[in-house]
Amino acid sequence: MIPLSRNCIGPQEEAAVLDVLRSGFLVQGLQVAAFEVAIVKRTGAAHAVAVSSGTAALHLALWSLGVGRGDEVVVPALTFPAPANVVAALGATPIFADVEPDTWNVSARTVGAVMGSRTKAVVVVDQFGVPADLPGIARAVSVPLIEDAACALGSSFDGRFCGALAPIATLSFHPRKVVTTGEGGMVLCEGQAFADRIVGLRNHGMAFLPPYSAPGLNYRMPEVCAAMGRVQLERLDGFLEARAAIAEIYASELELTTQRALPASRVNHQTYGVLLPEGTGVSDRDRVVVNLRSRGVEAQILSFANNSLPAFAPAGQKAPVAESIAARGIALPLHPAMSREDAKKVVATVREVIER
Numbered sequence: 001m002i003p004l005s006r007n008c009i010g011p012q013e014e015a016a017v018l019d020v021l022r023s024g025f026l027v028q029g030l031q032v033a034a035f036e037v038a039i040v041k042r043t044g045a046a047h048a049v050a051v052s053s054g055t056a057a058l059h060l061a062l063w064s065l066g067v068g069r070g071d072e073v074v075v076p077a078l079t080f081p082a083p084a085n086v087v088a089a090l091g092a093t094p095i096f097a098d099v100e101p102d103t104w105n106v107s108a109r110t111v112g113a114v115m116g117s118r119t120k121a122v123v124v125v126d127q128f129g130v131p132a133d134l135p136g137i138a139r140a141v142s143v144p145l146i147e148d149a150a151c152a153l154g155s156s157f158d159g160r161f162c163g164a165l166a167p168i169a170t171l172s173f174h175p176r177k178v179v180t181t182g183e184g185g186m187v188l189c190e191g192q193a194f195a196d197r198i199v200g201l202r203n204h205g206m207a208f209l210p211p212y213s214a215p216g217l218n219y220r221m222p223e224v225c226a227a228m229g230r231v232q233l234e235r236l237d238g239f240l241e242a243r244a245a246i247a248e249i250y251a252s253e254l255e256l257t258t259q260r261a262l263p264a265s266r267v268n269h270q271t272y273g274v275l276l277p278e279g280t281g282v283s284d285r286d287r288v289v290v291n292l293r294s295r296g297v298e299a300q301i302l303s304f305a306n307n308s309l310p311a312f313a314p315a316g317q318k319a320p321v322a323e324s325i326a327a328r329g330i331a332l333p334l335h336p337a338m339s340r341e342d343a344k345k346v347v348a349t350v351r352e353v354i355e356r
């Protein structure tokens, strides 16, 4: 089976993790601090605060902004449900902005269409690693903007790296991401005071002045994760090159619709999505996924229309473009360990299954 995703964990990661285990210092120490510095250097963000997941990063970012009961937060309709879940966990209401049919990202137009007087913040995802138009959205909204760059480490827009396209951003280091720490995440931000607040919240309020003067949680990153992340980050350019080579084969040999990047973007190819022809229903899409897998290609459904998920559907919000992409989209295998032959096999299998 050609796997959908596979991490490249080698001797360097193993050695770094072993050093931590032998050091006897396991949680949020020098490795975490060094990983934060490395992410600052790589993204150009002013501050980086490591936490235990991308979801934790979103939670702390929105909590720090004071999001709570009675507030609305605009999130993309088409994405993994983490942003909407976090908004709901804070007692606020997620409002789903539809995505553009070509970029599969929200835009100033789609965000503007759902903003209202109760909108407390806007979360914009660089979906599948393709940068959203953060500058355009920033010009159109007057509430705090969070860039959810969970999938987008290494991508850039107009010469600026994802993770530094908005005053506040979040990253994930889940194994599906281009750089992994197993589980892990980071909050990136422009302001020192905001970073200090995240540092307090991630560790029981211990770092507040005076200590414990506000409540906090345990969202610390383990040292083994940070040690692994430092090595992975050093290998990022190699990962990006290998991913781009596979994406290039798919782009030139498959005739299916795929995601369009805005001009001046560089994408990290975290996920390669294709849309089955218009009119394809969910059951046909699921049959295609099963058929691809039975022929040795581990395809996966592409993403979710969050407004249609059981947790959020009762609110009756609509996002027709996201719903269509979610119903017709599949993700194809793409990871740095794939060979050209693997990619050619995926192409041949996709053609065979879809043309049947």
Ligand SMILES: Cc1ncc(COP(=O)(O)O)c(C=O)c1O
Pocket (backbone or CB within 6 Å): 053, 054, 055, 056, 079, 080, 082, 083, 125, 148, 150, 151, 172, 173, 174, 183, 184, 185
């Ligand atoms: C856009 C987006 N945001 C947030 C997350 C949550 O990240 P984590 O799994 O590290 O909690 C994900 C995870 O896939 C994601 O795709």
